[in-house]
Amino acid sequence: MIKTKKRVDRLLTFNLPLLVMLIFTLFPLYWTINTAFKHEGDIIKRPLGYVPASPTIDNFVTAWTNVGFSTYFKNSLLVGVCTVFIVLILSTLSGYALSRYKFKGKRAFLLMLLCTQFIPRSMLIIPLFIIFKFLGLISNPLSLIITYAAVEIPFTTVLMNGFISNVPRELEEAAMVDGCNKLQAIRYVIFPLLVPGIVATSVFTFIYTWNEFLIALMLTNQQGKFTLPVGLSYMMGEFNINYGALAAGSVIALIPAVILFAYAQKHLVNGMGGAVKG
Amino acid sequence: MYTKFFKTVAATSMAASLLLAGCSSDSGSSKEANTKEKKEDPNEKVTLTFWDENAGPQRTPIWEELIKRFEEKNPNIDVEYVGLPKDSAKAKYDASIAAEDTPDVGSVQTSWLPEFALREALLPLDSYFDKWDEKGKINKGAVAFNKEIVVDHKLYGVPYTQNLDILWVRPDWFKEKGTKIPETWDEFFTAAQQQTDKANNRYGYTIRGGAGGSFQLQRLMYAYSGEKDYIKDGKSTINNKKHVEFLKKYFALYKQNTPQSDITNGYKEMIAGFDTGAVAMVQHNIGSFGEHKEALQPDQFQAIPLPKTADGKYVAEGGNTIGISVFKTTKHPDAAWKLAAFLNSKESQSYWNQQVGQIPTNSDVLSESWVKDSPHIQTAFKVYDDKETILYEPPFYLPEYRSILDTVVDPGTQAVMSGKMTVEEFLNEWAKAIEDAQKKYDEHFKK
Numbered sequence A: 001m002i003k004t005k006k007r008v009d010r011l012l013t014f015n016l017p018l019l020v021m022l023i024f025t026l027f028p029l030y031w032t033i034n035t036a037f038k039h040e041g042d043i044i045k046r047p048l049g050y051v052p053a054s055p056t057i058d059n060f061v062t063a064w065t066n067v068g069f070s071t072y073f074k075n076s077l078l079v080g081v082c083t084v085f086i087v088l089i090l091s092t093l094s095g096y097a098l099s100r101y102k103f104k105g106k107r108a109f110l111l112m113l114l115c116t117q118f119i120p121r122s123m124l125i126i127p128l129f130i131i132f133k134f135l136g137l138i139s140n141p142l143s144l145i146i147t148y149a150a151v152e153i154p155f156t157t158v159l160m161n162g163f164i165s166n167v168p169r170e171l172e173e174a175a176m177v178d179g180c181n182k183l184q185a186i187r188y189v190i191f192p193l194l195v196p197g198i199v200a201t202s203v204f205t206f207i208y209t210w211n212e213f214l215i216a217l218m219l220t221n222q223q224g225k226f227t228l229p230v231g232l233s234y235m236m237g238e239f240n241i242n243y244g245a246l247a248a249g250s251v252i253a254l255i256p257a258v259i260l261f262a263y264a265q266k267h268l269v270n271g272m273g274g275a276v277k278g
Numbered sequence B: 001m002y003t004k005f006f007k008t009v010a011a012t013s014m015a016a017s018l019l020l021a022g023c024s025s026d027s028g029s030s031k032e033a034n035t036k037e038k039k040e041d042p043n044e045k046v047t048l049t050f051w052d053e054n055a056g057p058q059r060t061p062i063w064e065e066l067i068k069r070f071e072e073k074n075p076n077i078d079v080e081y082v083g084l085p086k087d088s089a090k091a092k093y094d095a096s097i098a099a100e101d102t103p104d105v106g107s108v109q110t111s112w113l114p115e116f117a118l119r120e121a122l123l124p125l126d127s128y129f130d131k132w133d134e135k136g137k138i139n140k141g142a143v144a145f146n147k148e149i150v151v152d153h154k155l156y157g158v159p160y161t162q163n164l165d166i167l168w169v170r171p172d173w174f175k176e177k178g179t180k181i182p183e184t185w186d187e188f189f190t191a192a193q194q195q196t197d198k199a200n201n202r203y204g205y206t207i208r209g210g211a212g213g214s215f216q217l218q219r220l221m222y223a224y225s226g227e228k229d230y231i232k233d234g235k236s237t238i239n240n241k242k243h244v245e246f247l248k249k250y251f252a253l254y255k256q257n258t259p260q261s262d263i264t265n266g267y268k269e270m271i272a273g274f275d276t277g278a279v280a281m282v283q284h285n286i287g288s289f290g291e292h293k294e295a296l297q298p299d300q301f302q303a304i305p306l307p308k309t310a311d312g313k314y315v316a317e318g319g320n321t322i323g324i325s326v327f328k329t330t331k332h333p334d335a336a337w338k339l340a341a342f343l344n345s346k347e348s349q350s351y352w353n354q355q356v357g358q359i360p361t362n363s364d365v366l367s368e369s370w371v372k373d374s375p376h377i378q379t380a381f382k383v384y385d386d387k388e389t390i391l392y393e394p395p396f397y398l399p400e401y402r403s404i405l406d407t408v409v410d411p412g413t414q415a416v417m418s419g420k421m422t423v424e425e426f427l428n429e430w431a432k433a434i435e436d437a438q439k440k441y442d443e444h445f446k447k
Helices: A001-034 A041-042 A058-066 A069-100 A106-118 A121-134 A139-166 A169-177 A184-194 A195-211 A216-217 A228-233 A243-278 B003-024 B027-035 B059-073 B085-099 B112-116 B126-131 B140-147 B169-176 B185-194 B213-225 B240-253 B258-263 B268-277 B286-295 B333-343 B346-356 B375-385 B401-417 B423-445
Strands: B045-055 B075-086 B105-109 B156-162 B165-169 B281-284 B304-305 B315-317 B321-325 B390-392
Touching: A001 A243, A041 A106, A041 A243, A058 A069, A058 A243, A069 A106, A069 A139, A069 A195, A069 A228, A069 A243, A106 A243, A121 A139, A121 A216, A121 B085, A139 A195, A139 A216, A169 A184, A184 A195, A184 B286, A195 A228, A195 A243, A216 A228, A216 B085, B045 B059, B045 B333, B045 B346, B059 B075, B059 B333, B059 B346, B075 B085, B075 B333, B085 B112, B105 B112, B112 B140, B112 B321, B112 B375, B126 B333, B140 B156, B140 B321, B156 B333, B156 B346, B165 B213, B165 B286, B185 B240, B185 B281, B213 B240, B213 B281, B213 B315, B213 B401, B240 B423, B258 B401, B268 B281, B268 B286, B281 B286, B286 B375, B304 B375, B315 B346, B321 B333, B321 B401, B333 B346, B401 B423
Parallel strands: B045 B075, B045 B105, B315 B390
Antiparallel strands: B105 B321, B156 B321, B165 B281, B165 B304
């Protein structure tokens, strides 16, 4: 009797809410995939088809070749990878400095880092445009990489500060007693322990750059230099939406993020725990 | 060990620099192009950039085809197409004007011309236009309007397409219930009532209560009142008695003869209501023809003009056009004009407008069979060709005009629909915002 009650309780308080949440989260994804494989006529047909009647990959071909997703995908990947690389190096080193050294104005510095996150991005557009025009970097992926890195570094530095603070100082000291210098101690002792934090930081940064639309549109004046979110917007005209290609484009855009999360999931959970504790 | 670590860091940094340097392939050349002053040689190889302010699956291929045709005719000119998503296009133009990094040629909405001209971003086209052999073919009223709304009354944009707000109705339902297709405002309100059948989830009308609704609301108000002036002696006509009367009747339709969700309706939701058979009448422009055609049978949708005023006149908003502009920063004004003229030629306007389903401004196109065979375009002509038609002129020249519509009118519409504000309060607030903006404008520009 008690066992049955426990089972019912578990079903009502655990399984059922999780199932509802799962359906709520996955249904839009399922619908996007469903639409991506449908013929144009089937998409607007009533009653709605929950499974494509005759699946097609035409929408993927349209998105990839006709709309230029192959180019946008490469651009997004280049910008994303380079930004992650820069952000990781700089935020790890600054996070280390914040965690291990005492200096005047440290709290104010941390506060300033957090304050940068409150500046609305749209306010930065015109100053950024002018700066990059002066540097000759408009329509150049470098302008996006620099901007995204600048936007992400403050937050990821605070994150890394938390992760590094969780690594006992004694480990470093022991490594130095064994003959390591400071940089070697960081590389051989601290770095391996920071993997969950690094993965979390990388995933955050990559997802931000992968999805960012406004700055990517504003700092690029050449069709061939746009990134994926801008490409996706081409599927939506004022009076006309190519739902099939839009869904196919969204699925293409999702792939790297899903792979990244699938690989990083374990580290991500550990990493977030570390940052919160810090 | 120490050396090895530094070697690794150095190698990684170098790899990163190379990777980043690889991205900057053309920055040098563009800088060079910006600094060199060149005289135009008609045979010189020229690259122009063209910005489309409403890129999408429908329009982008049309522009690409026209650009291909232009390049075939002008082998020394390459045109680089850049499509801007409609919602962000104005912001993109704004940023590029602020940084003086504008395209050579662009598709520019007429309502943007006053602001762009004030910011000295555009090249006056008067001298080119006067010498152009097709100048007489372009709708004279539209050209004059473009000149009238800018501060120095020069021509900054040659209109290539025209639009008109109309009502899309379901003729099959009207026939079924014996409802008269509305020609007057009384008939419109009666039709909305007669067509409502809540038990069958059918509504007579749908209101655009969400984003962008302000434009449509304004066009309806002036179509009802027949008022020509938007501002008279510094006072806005927005809150005149007829507009109050109209909005009271109009918003009374909400929930009675319209879906409850109308309060947040954007364009897509509004059109979806009509195209999925939930709504009998929707107000929009002729540009949504393609969507209705895709979703409904030919006998299930019909374009009719907005009802006439009490004294029997049609009213349309002046400047409901889009034009081709040349930007001041262009290094190749002659080539840029060549492109602008080509895009306004009979051949190009015919192709563009036929594909999009809008009204060409080149008179030579109007006699083509596709124009005659398009009932929705004929409906628009019926309004524009009527000598009695009143063209009211919104104050596009006010820099705050657009933001007033977005920040005062759109939320105000929702406040009235939800009963938090009266029609009078709403219109007074709207009128005050316009009057304040006009006052500021006069102080700055009419010294």
